[in-house]
Every structure is written in C-alpha cells, then in structure tokens.
Amino acid sequence: MPEVTGLRLPARLEGVEPVRAIRTPARLDYQFTAGRATSRFLQGVQRKQLLGQRCPVCAKVYVPPRGACPTDGVPTEEEVELGHTGTVTTFCVVNVQFYGQVMELPYVSALILLDGADLPIMHLIQEVPYDQVHMGMRVEAVWVPDEELAPTLESIRYFRPNGEPDAPWESYKDNV
C-alpha cells in the first residue's frame, strides 16, 4: 500500500494489492398488501378502468385511492371513474444511469393529473422527444394488449401526447 504514509504493515501485506472497498448491500423483503381501496383500483386497472374515490367533505378525488381523505380523515366511499387522458403537471428528464434501470436514457417521468382527479399519478411520457415535454401538455394512456392486462399500473405502458392544446395553468396549478 505505497500510497499510505506512516502505515506499518506485516511482511505478508507488503506489495499486495490492497482492498479499497467492500460490498455492503442492503435488502428489505416486504409483503405489500394494497388494502381494500387500492385493491379495487388495481382490479379496475385490470379491466382498463381508472377508479378514484371522492372525499364527501372536500370533494377531492384521489387516485390511486387509499380509502380515506388525508385532509378530512373520513372514508372516501364514492367511487369515480376517471378518463384515460390527463395533464402533465410536472416532469423529470432522467439522464443518470442507476441500478435496476429498465428504460433507455434519456426518458421522461411525469406527474399526470387524470381528467376528473385531484391528485396526479406518476408515469412515463413516450412518443415525443424528451425536450418537448412540458407542463400543461395533454396526454393519453397507452395500454398493454388486453391479454397482458394485470392489476398493476404497468398495464399502462406509458402516456403520449393526444394532440389537444395545452391545459390552462389554472386547471392544474394546485397540483404542482
């Protein structure tokens, strides 16, 4: 270890290539239980339905629903079917490689406010150059083939521009 000054080594370590780093992986094994509200949502996705739930107090529609309103603390029992179109509220162009990455770089991950919802979902934006994605862009869901539909948001492959004019700022300003 010639780069270390002052370190006195036993003869057996002289001239040996030193270890400079060790593996210290961390792994957490969970069993995720969706709960009733989110289970209904995921089962809807399997039928190509996007189901939110409306709060009886503040009237906000949550998607994916968790079964209660975090603001008012009451059950959200009214089910609302949402459109397959929405508005990009914010987005991120991913340029950095990371462990577990499946998409080709660069790609766009966005928060999308589905029509009829008051909370955006996160999903991919494709079929448009990454540098043309912008806030207010109108997009539509592209689903997997019917035989591949499953109770997961991966049943939507991605969202793509649907050609409509941009949504006005007032329509999504509470979600950025």
Add this chain to the structure above:
Amino acid sequence: MAEPTHVLTAPNVIEYPFSRTTGPVIGAFFTALREGFIVGVRGSDGRVLVPPFEYDPLTAAELTEIVEVADEGEVVSWAWVAEPLAGQPLDRPFAWAMIRLDGADTALVHAVDAPGPQAMATGMRVRARWRAEREGHINDIEAFEPLEVVEGGA
C-alpha cells in the same frame, strides 16, 4: 362499493447495491482476509485491537501499526441463533460469538458452526474455517469451528 373486495398482496423487495470504501487501516484488515489471515492494529496502550480501529479509543490518535494475529482463539461470549435469517453466515442454526483471537486483546464478532447450544461455552477454543475463494470480505471466513467438545454448555 357493494360487492366485497378481494384484497391484493404481492412481494415487494427493496435492494440497494451499496459498497463502501475502506481506507488504509480497515482496508488492511480486508486485504489480510483475502490473503487468508487476520490482522489488527496496536493501540497507544500496546493492546492489539481486532478488528482494527483507525483511531485510538483512548487518545483518538491515528493508529498505524498493523499486527498479525492467529486465526484461532477463545469465545468470550455467545448467543445461539436457532432460526437463521437470509444473509446470515450459515443457513443452519449457529452461534454468534465474540471471539478473542490469540495475539489480540479485543474480540471479533463471527459465527461459530456448532451442532447446538450445548456445544457452546464461554472460554471454548475455536478456529476460522476459510473459504477457498476469497475477495476481501468478512465472509471470507465461512465460520469458526469448535476445537474441543464442550460438556453441558455455559
């Protein structure tokens, strides 16, 4: 919401492939493991600390004298693991033990591959069982093995 809902559940694994740099002192410890032996560091009071500390526990001065110790020693304390978890050194019941190696003044934590808690005792002698293929990791020692039969445990 009339019909009952079948609640969905699925495995969810979160995994981080961390690695960490060792620095020269801890690096010497892992380098020695890769080469098939064990080292510690000499403290300001002359004691040999295994695993090595980078800074003296008494004076906080940098420690620089890497010292080789034996790969066998004495169990200082232990705890039996009846149901090993994934990622632990052995996939069958074993003991976690504090092991003071010959030539060392402090104890190293490692697994002891004993047939049962009745085969474990404070003061018992154990020796490292080395892996044939080593990479510079604490698991280069597969486990420690008892060097003597213990009666009754302790």
